C-alpha cells in the first residue's frame with residue numbers, strides 16, 4: 055500500500071460517482087439499493103483516504119515490494135531466466151557403446167538409417183529446453199543417463215531416425231532427448247536414387263522412439279516437444295497415467311503403451327485420434343495394462359444415455375479381467391452404434407471429435423472413426439478434491455479410495471438390463487464461478503510457480519491452513535504427473551487446481567473401447583448430458599413384439615426349471 | 622435482488638482490521654461460508670443484531686477484493702461464460718488466506 059500503486063479496476067471506475075473516498079464517505083452507504091450492487095474501487099480518491107485515515111495500525115505490507123519480485127530474504131532471481139547454450143556437447147559423442155543395438159534394430163525394421171552420415175553435426179538450434187544441457191556434464195550423470203546421452207549423440211551423428219534406448223532410464227533423465235529435435239531429413243544426394251515421378255518424399259523427418267524396458271513413470275516434458283515423433287513405444291515401464299501433453303505430438307501415428315499400469319487415458323488423446331490426414335494416430339496398443347473395463351461386475355452395465363434402441367452388447371466390451379478382446383461381430387455392433395442418437399453428446403467437451411457420419415451398410419467406413427459408446431456417471435468433489443458424500447467414486451480410482459468404493463458403485467448397476475440406475479447423484483449446484491481460494495492460488499502459480507508454498511508459509515508464519523495445504527498438495531501432484539501445477543478444464547479450458555468432477559467415457563477406437571478420463575473445473579462444467587439422470591433404456595422389440603430381455607429371461611427360467619425337474 | 626423482500630436488512634457491513642467498512646448485499650456476503658454462519662439469524666451472535674462483522678485478520682485492500690469477488694460470484698452464478706476476475710499478483714496470497722478464512 056505504501057509503495058505499490060493499487061490495482062485499477064477497469065470495469066469499476068464508472069460505478070462510483072463520489073469524488074471522495076468510496077470507503078469512508080457516508081454517502082457511500084446510502085446508495086439506492088435497487089440499483090446494481092456498488093463496486094468498491096480504489097480510484098484516485100483512495101490516496102487521500104489513505105493519507106487521512108492512516109491512524110489505525112496497518113499490517114498489510116510486512117516488507118517492501120511485491121512477493122514475487124523481491125524475495126523475503128532477498129533471494130536472487132532464479133536461473134530460470136538465464137539462457138544456456140549447449141556448445142560443445144558434441145565433444146561427448148562416443149560411438150563405442152550404443153552403436154550395435156541401435157543399428158541392428160534399424161536394419162531389422164528397415165528404417166533408413168544408412169544414408170550418408172554428415173561429418174558435422176547439424177547446428178543445434180537453441181532450444182528452450184536446453185538449459186539443463188550444461189548442468190549435466192558426464193561427471194554428474196548417472197550411468198544410465200550417460201549411456202543415454204552417448205547413445206543420443208551417436209544416433210544423431212549417424213542421422214538415424216529410429217531410436218531405441220533401454221538403460222533403466224528414469225523420467226528426469228529423458229531431457230537429453232530434446233536433441234532429437236535436431237534431426238532433419240537429408241535432401242537426396244548424388245548417391246541416392248532420385249525418386250521417380252509420383253514418389254515424392256516428405257522432407258519432414260519421421261522419428262521413431264522406443265523407450266521400452268525402462269523405469270519410466272510419468273515421462274518428461276521433453277518427450278512431448280519432439281514434434282516429428284511418429285512412433286512412441288513405451289512397453290514395460292511403470293506408467294500409470296499419460297500426461298495431457300500427448301496432444302502436442304501431432305505427428306504421432308503409433309502409440310504403444312503395452313505392459314504398463316494404465317487404467318485410463320487422458321481426454322487430450324482424443325485430439326490425436328480424431329485428427330485427419332497422415333499425422334493421425336492410427337495405432338494405439340494397450341495390451342497388458344489394467345485398462346478399465348466397462349463391464350466390470352460392480353460398475354458396468356453402464357447405461358447409454360439417449361440410446362433408446364439398443365444397449366452395449368457384451369462383445370463390445372472388455373472382459374472382466376481387464377484383458378481386452380477384439381470385437382466379434384463388428385458389423386452388427388457398428389450398425390447398432392450408428393443407430394444410436396448421440397446428438398446430445400456433440401461437442402459436450404473440448405475434445406469431442408466431430409460426429410461420425412457414414413453409410414451404415416458399409417461398416418468398414420468406421421474402421422478409422424472414433425465414437426462414444428458408453429460412459430460412467432460423474433464423480434463430484436469438493437473444493438479441495440474430496441469426493442462428495444454419496445457421490446460415486448471414479449471407477450479407475452477405486453483402489454485408491456477403498457472406503458468409498460462399495461455403496462456408491464452399486465448405484466451404477468441397473469438391476470436388469472434396460473433400466474436406468476436406481477440411485478442417481480445429482481449435481482449439487484451449477485455455478486461456473488471458481489472459489490476465491492482457487493482463483494488466488496492459480497494467480498500465484500501463474501506469477502511464480504516455484505515459490506508459492508514458501509511464500510504462503512511466510513505469509514501465515516509457518517502453519518498453512520489445511521484447506522490451502524490440500525490445494526497445494528494437489529498442485530504438487532499435478533506438477534509431477536502433468537508437469538504443471540495447474541490443470542486445464544476439459545470443458546471450458548480455464549486453469550484450475552483440483553477437479554470438481556470427473557467421469558470416464560468409453561470411446562470406440564481401433565476395435566477397442568478406450569476409457570478416457572474427463573475432468574472439469576466446476577460442477578457446472580459437467581455437460582448436462584453427463585450430469586442428468588439417464589432415461590430408462592428401452593429394448594428393441596423383435597418381430598414377435600416381445601422384449602428381447604424378456605425372451606432371454608424366459609429362456610433362462612425355462613432352462614433352470616428343466617434342470618430342477620431333471621433332478 | 623431478492624434481498625429486498627427479506628425481513629433482514631438487505632445490506633451487511635464488513636469491517637477490515639484497519640477500520641475500513643464495506644457495506645454489501647447480504648445475499649452476496651453470504652456466499653462466504655464463514656460470513657453466512659456468523660450472520661445466521663438463528664445463531665444469535667452479536668453480528669446478527671448489528672448486521673456488522675469485524676474481520677480482524679483481513680485488511681482493507683484485501684477485503685475490498687473479497688467484496689468484489691462476492692459480487693462477481695453472485696452476478697455470474699448463472700452465467701455460461703464467466704469472465705475472469707482480475708487478481709493483482711501482489712494480493713493473491715493474502716487473498717488466498719482470506720478466502721480460506723472466509724470459506725469462499
Ligand SMILES: [Zn+2]
Pocket residue numbers: 543544545546547548574575576579
Ligand atoms: Zn471448466
